[in-house]
Amino acid sequence: MRVKYLSNKCLLNIAILILFAMLSIGYSQAQTSDDSLEKRVEKDIVWIKQWTKSNVPDFHLVKILSMINSVNIAKEEKDSILYFYPTPYWGGMNTIIAKPNFQSLSPSELFTYCMINYEWYNQNCSGRIVTKEDEAQLYGTFYRKYREFVWSDRQLNALKQHRDTIFHLLRNVISKDGFIGTNSLLMMESLNFREGIPIVLDQLDKKENNDLYTLLMLFMMKGDYAKFKKTKIYEDIYGPESHIRSAIDNSQENRDLIRNMAKSFFEQNDE
Template identity: 30%
Template sequence: MIISLKYYLRFLFLAVAILSSTLVFAQEDNPEFKEASPASQAYHNNRLKSTVPPYGLTKVKALIAGINATGGDGDVYFRVLGPKSYQSLSLPEKFTYHMIHAEVSSQNCDIPTPILEEDLKIFGNLPDVFDEENWSERQLNFLVSNRDSVLSLISESVNRSKKVGLNYKTTIEYVNGWEIIPVLIKTYNLDHKDHDILTVLIQLMKKNDYQPFMTSATYLKLYGNNSTYRSFLNFNKANEDLIISRAEAFYNGRKK
């Protein structure tokens, strides 16, 4: 029995080595698996960062730590704060809860291919904010029903931190927060590095059917028949200025 186990383990090790070698060669032969540059990888990691609001943060984290997961359909499960504990939170504390915790989780076995030169692109869509997790219906309803307060809290947080996390961007897009456009532009102009802020401006114009944008070449490039979820514009000053000027015109027209 010991001998057969030894040979079995040796065979298993050899099989894994061959498989790993095959995968390496497959990745080298397939341009989709080309490794992104360090600058692109760093930008990708920054795109996925969320902002952690300060409102009742210690209390909210303690409540989240005590949540037990419950089963759902298939690979979906839920991590939901109980009604009594949830109702005990103030509105800003509920905002913190929703910004740092998604109540629905699902398993996804797909490994996305890396995006090359990600730092040199302006995308038409934001990345997923919680990876394999999503806000529940209760959470989405909170964001919409408390839209004005949510936008006010985001503005306050962004003006303080000078950052717009992915959770904030996704929320602004979801609640159609066009009123926050000046805050977004002001924050972007601090260093011109977070191109996903431009993506939010684009999404707000699209969401509101702003015709100068909807009939533009930019719209066709990002959302036309030949587009994909990863469609992008090249990052350059011309595209940057065009997006900002259109967003400002949209905001000023909507404000009137």
């Protein structure tokens, strides 16, 4: 009889899922040990900053967390991995506040609410685990890397209605924190904030981040930038033969080319 063994990759997936579940349950248990709203909000702030590489706005933060925590969620759901998902790269609440409360949010309150809370959950059984191997590649999309928790349609529609204000708030938060967090990265992509290209270019000088190059390429692709579409980079990651895992080498040549084209793309559209 032939014995089949699980691959190392499969075992790694299982181990990571078990770890996430343990961390998630541990956090929820710690949260429910003290039912006072003030303590829960205080713990949420610590959790968000500890477990996520996100920009956390100060605008009305305590008010928004109190509003989120006031939602009556069944204990079995709150103890599940679907409610708190403390990955090193992405973490967020998965709570839906009542419609009247959502509609009452000011633009700055809406911004904070969306930056820390994602109303929709996409089950992801085939996601790509981020490993050291990814450092040698530049991908053309964030697909299935971060997006298990996503903004709902009502969140995205509301953000788009206040697009200029949201961009101003986002720019201030990034400037204050000194980095582009995962939530800011995805908001810039979702709202196509190509006017924020200079912000991204400034961050490239501080610390190399492959995802920032992905964001620049997405801006140019969505903007149908002719100069970019003529390059081999575009052909490899967005062309007819491309697929969701298409990537290019993370070489200095490619990084410089993306940086320079993005700068030209911004200057062309800023005229």
